[in-house]
Amino acid sequence: MTHPQIQRWKTLYTQTKNCLCIGIDPTLQSIPTGYSETISGLTEFLSDFIQISQEHCIAFKPNISFFEALGIEGLQCLETICKTVQQRVPIILDAKRGDIGNTSAMQARYIFDYFNADAVTLHPYMGLDSLEPFFKYQDKFHFVLGLTSNPGSRDFEESELNSGKTLASHVIETLSHWNKQFHNIGVVVGATEQKLATVRAIDPSLLFLIPGVGAQGGTYHSAYEQGKNTNDLALVNASRAIMGAIQSKSSMENDIRNAIQALTKPL
Amino acid sequence: MTHPQIQRWKTLYTQTKNCLCIGIDPTLQSIPTGYSETISGLTEFLSDFIQISQEHCIAFKPNISFFEALGIEGLQCLETICKTVQQRVPIILDAKRGDIGNTSAMQARYIFDYFNADAVTLHPYMGLDSLEPFFKYQDKFHFVLGLTSNPGSRDFEESELNSGKTLASHVIETLSHWNKQFHNIGVVVGATEQKLATVRAIDPSLLFLIPGVGAQGGTYHSAYEQGKNTNDLALVNASRAIMGAIQSKSSMENDIRNAIQALTKPL
Numbered sequence: 001m002t003h004p005q006i007q008r009w010k011t012l013y014t015q016t017k018n019c020l021c022i023g024i025d026p027t028l029q030s031i032p033t034g035y036s037e038t039i040s041g042l043t044e045f046l047s048d049f050i051q052i053s054q055e056h057c058i059a060f061k062p063n064i065s066f067f068e069a070l071g072i073e074g075l076q077c078l079e080t081i082c083k084t085v086q087q088r089v090p091i092i093l094d095a096k097r098g099d100i101g102n103t104s105a106m107q108a109r110y111i112f113d114y115f116n117a118d119a120v121t122l123h124p125y126m127g128l129d130s131l132e133p134f135f136k137y138q139d140k141f142h143f144v145l146g147l148t149s150n151p152g153s154r155d156f157e158e159s160e161l162n163s164g165k166t167l168a169s170h171v172i173e174t175l176s177h178w179n180k181q182f183h184n185i186g187v188v189v190g191a192t193e194q195k196l197a198t199v200r201a202i203d204p205s206l207l208f209l210i211p212g213v214g215a216q217g218g219t220y221h222s223a224y225e226q227g228k229n230t231n232d233l234a235l236v237n238a239s240r241a242i243m244g245a246i247q248s249k250s251s252m253e254n255d256i257r258n259a260i261q262a263l264t265k266p267l
Numbered sequence: 268m269t270h271p272q273i274q275r276w277k278t279l280y281t282q283t284k285n286c287l288c289i290g291i292d293p294t295l296q297s298i299p300t301g302y303s304e305t306i307s308g309l310t311e312f313l314s315d316f317i318q319i320s321q322e323h324c325i326a327f328k329p330n331i332s333f334f335e336a337l338g339i340e341g342l343q344c345l346e347t348i349c350k351t352v353q354q355r356v357p358i359i360l361d362a363k364r365g366d367i368g369n370t371s372a373m374q375a376r377y378i379f380d381y382f383n384a385d386a387v388t389l390h391p392y393m394g395l396d397s398l399e400p401f402f403k404y405q406d407k408f409h410f411v412l413g414l415t416s417n418p419g420s421r422d423f424e425e426s427e428l429n430s431g432k433t434l435a436s437h438v439i440e441t442l443s444h445w446n447k448q449f450h451n452i453g454v455v456v457g458a459t460e461q462k463l464a465t466v467r468a469i470d471p472s473l474l475f476l477i478p479g480v481g482a483q484g485g486t487y488h489s490a491y492e493q494g495k496n497t498n499d500l501a502l503v504n505a506s507r508a509i510m511g512a513i514q515s516k517s518s519m520e521n522d523i524r525n526a527i528q529a530l531t532k533p534l
Contacts, residue, residue, distance in 0.1 A: 025370070065366060069373035071381045072342055079339065096366050098390070099332060100417050100478075103292070106336035114338045123365070123390045125412055127419020145392055150367050152394020159437060162427045167434060170426060211367075 003183055005118055005141040006207065008090050009233055012058040018264045019224055021059040021092065021209065023239025025066045034249025039073045046081050049243065052253050054089050056260045061092040061237055082115050092143065092209065093117035098130045105133040112137050119143060121188055124171050128178065135182040142185050143209040146172045147199055149190025169202060176203035189227060191218030196226035205230045214241020220263045238263055270450055272385055272408040273474065275357055276500055279325040285531045286491055288326040288359065288476065290506025292333045301516025306340045313348050316510065319520050321356050323527045328359040328504055349382050359410065359476065360384035365397050372400040379404050386410060388455055391438050395445065402449040409452050410476040413439045414466055416457025436469060443470035456494060458485030463493035472497045481508020487530045505530055
């Protein structure tokens with residue numbers, strides 16, 4: 001049986017013809033001209049942003065840390081935003097959680113019950129019992145860090161194990177194994193061709209969330225082609241490349257469409 | 268030069284004669300009789316709890332996930348609680364954060380600028396550039412996950428590298444190396460004798476935060492003896508063993524003192 005979130009992504013893909021996940025990483029300084037540079041201005045801007053862009057993507061990925069940096073008012077904005085999105089497009093709440101079991105259960109409650117997110121990002125370090133309280137939310141989806149594209153990925157992720165594999169490959173193999181039990185696990189993999197090629201072969205059916213497209217250097221098409229699974233699905237995330245292209249409130253609709261077209265147009 | 272937080276812990280240790288860190292992991296169900304089972308009851312309870320227990324410990328470790336599980340009102344409670352503690356005892360905000368650099372910078376802003384915590388817990392997986400935005404808060408202290416005592420520690424932390432070391436030992440060696448540059452890094456190590464013995468030798472000066480005492484099975488004294496550094500310092504955390512011992516509002520002062528004495532009394 002296909003997982004309900006996978007089914008939603010498949011359906012949306014047939015409509016949008018892309019696998020774009022739009023990252024929402026706002027600061028007060030990034031609010032376009034025409035909105036007030038306040039939390040209420042931000043909330044208004046993001047509501048408009050979502051209304052305009054939701055027909056052109058298959059997921060939104062709000063980065064909770066950017067809302068947290070604005071304090072409790074920032075989280076109130078996130079709460080409003082999550083309610084705005086709910087109607088159509090799945091929300092991947094980018095929160096990078098993971099702790100001992102009873103704490104992870106609290107984290108899952110926050111992400112899934114309070115914010116009503118459809119999916120979350122998680123840290124693998126502490127192993128299965130730190131992730132299980134999330135996985136037990138059967139209808140939700142979980143992207144666990146696998147191999148990232150930041151320089152620090154060399155410090156631990158790319159450490160070579162005595163089996164000859166890297167830690168990241170071992171993590172992804174283990175996630176693939178757990179996914180056969182839980183059916184709601186994907187992997188975060190950085191958008192460089194070499195990294196995607198390295199790990200795509202481990203389990204061709206595993207769903208990848210691929211950040212790092214646009215402002216961080218990767219291209220949408222190479223990320224999608226290298227990263228898609230056996231269902232032709234991948235979640236290719238762009239944040240600054242879209243939100244950063246908006247000049248003003250009045251030009252926003254065009255700015256977003258142009259940015260998305262430039263990013264996803266056939267080569 | 269001794270780091271200002273280390274200096275605070277040293278001074279408090281001479282006063283309290285223990286290295287107890289009190290974990291604050293509350294739920295509405297854990298509020299003692301005499302307080303209302305609401306967020307405002309929780310805030311009142313925790314303020315009283317801190318007033319009573321602050322003379323008997325060298326740190327408080329609120330677990331942010333337990334407050335998050337109560338939604339934004341829960342975080343408002345945490346904010347109030349952090350202000351209550353500020354006066355005397357350092358706050359380690361147990362948040363297990365860590366992400367790419369620009370996101371980690373937002374996380375650090377939330378933890379250190381918004382909540383004004385003195386220290387934080389972090390995930391090592393993504394490496395140095397994911398941790399550096401925290402380390403750059405020079406006056407703050409950072410406990411990075413090293414070797415935990417949950418069953419899932421076997422999944423990745425205890426993986427053997429081709430050097431013959433485990434991943435956890437490699438992480439702790441690397442943290443020791445980074446600490447020579449930043450001077451504000453400690454390690455989270457689980458409170459089992461075997462785990463502490465394995466990693467204590469890596470760098471005898473590194474400061475350990477040791478959860479898992481009391482309800483999770485370890486004893487305060489064995490954790491302290493196995494885990495203390497060359498300054499005779501360790502942060503030995505107990506959460507449920509103290510807060511869970513409280514019967515009611517009227518007996519709270521005695522209940523806390525008895526629980527702390529039972530936990531820390533010489534064998």
